[in-house]
Amino acid sequence: QVQLQESGPGLVKPSETLSLTCAVSRYSISSGYYWGWIRQPPGKGLEWIGSIYDSGSTYYNPSLKSRVTISVDTSKNQFSLKLSSVTAADTAVYYCARRIAVAGQFDYWGQGTLVTVSS
Amino acid sequence: DIQMTQSPSSLSASVGDRVTITCRASQTISSFLNWYQQKPGKAPKLLIYAASSLQSGVPSTFSGSGSGTDFTLTISSLQPEDFATYYCQQSYGTPYTFGQGTKLEIK
Numbered sequence: 001q002v003q004l005q006e007s008g009p010g011l012v013k014p015s016e017t018l019s020l021t022c023a024v025s026r027y028s029i030s031s032g033y034y035w036g037w038i039r040q041p042p043g044k045g046l047e048w049i050g051s052i053y054d055s056g057s058t059y060y061n062p063s064l065k066s067r068v069t070i071s072v073d074t075s076k077n078q079f080s081l082k083l084s085s086v087t088a089a090d091t092a093v094y095y096c097a098r099r100i101a102v103a104g105q106f107d108y109w110g111q112g113t114l115v116t117v118s119s
Numbered sequence: 120d121i122q123m124t125q126s127p128s129s130l131s132a133s134v135g136d137r138v139t140i141t142c143r144a145s146q147t148i149s150s151f152l153n154w155y156q157q158k159p160g161k162a163p164k165l166l167i168y169a170a171s172s173l174q175s176g177v178p179s180t181f182s183g184s185g186s187g188t189d190f191t192l193t194i195s196s197l198q199p200e201d202f203a204t205y206y207c208q209q210s211y212g213t214p215y216t217f218g219q220g221t222k223l224e225i226k
Contacts, residue, residue, distance in 0.1 A: 015131035046163065046206055048215040057138040061214040062120075095162055104210020112162050
């Protein structure tokens with residue numbers, strides 16, 4: 001069964017860059033599928049941030065596009081998220097997930113990591 | 120962006136009840152509609168994909184239907200472990216968007 005695990009700092013200062021990594025195990029990230037990031041502010045709903053294909057093609061939410069970079073490292077079997085110029089509004093649980101290409105569902109998720117933006 | 124609207128926002132029900140949650144898209148999305156269950160402190164879990172296909176390992180008490188703009192998630196007989204928040208998500212086009220969630224509580 002595919003496993004995903006997020007890692008990164010739990011606290012980021014305003015105006016700095018949030019950086020997270022998602023390590024994938026029991027599946028080769030270069031074997032296809034899309035890989036994505038979704039976030040959930042405390043007590044609120046889910047927001048898709050963006051996705052990347054194993055070839056490196058990326059798709060971002062227009063609301064975040066100017067601040068987001070998603071990249072993949074096939075040698076480490078992981079993909080990463082960078083979100084620049086963060087504010088308190090970026091405080092959320094960040095999830096990484098695998099997306100099926102045809103129907104578009106997110107079938108495997110990481111456990112999530114809380115990132116707080118505060119000075 | 121395609122807006123997804125769920126109703127109701129919250130629902131109280133008893134074990135054994137039949138429950139239906141509705142999701143409406145702001146434009147047609149064919150059958151590109153997925154349902155997730157989320158329990159407190161946990162990641163969402165995929166229940167239904169492509170509007171009506173049951174994800175492997177999900178109990179058959181869960182079912183989905185609909186196409187175009189109107190969709191439903193039905194739980195035929197509520198079990199204690201089904202009390203959670205449910206989200207619909209459209210995968211018709213980017214940005215992929217989720218409904219606001221339906222919190223299912225024990226009556």
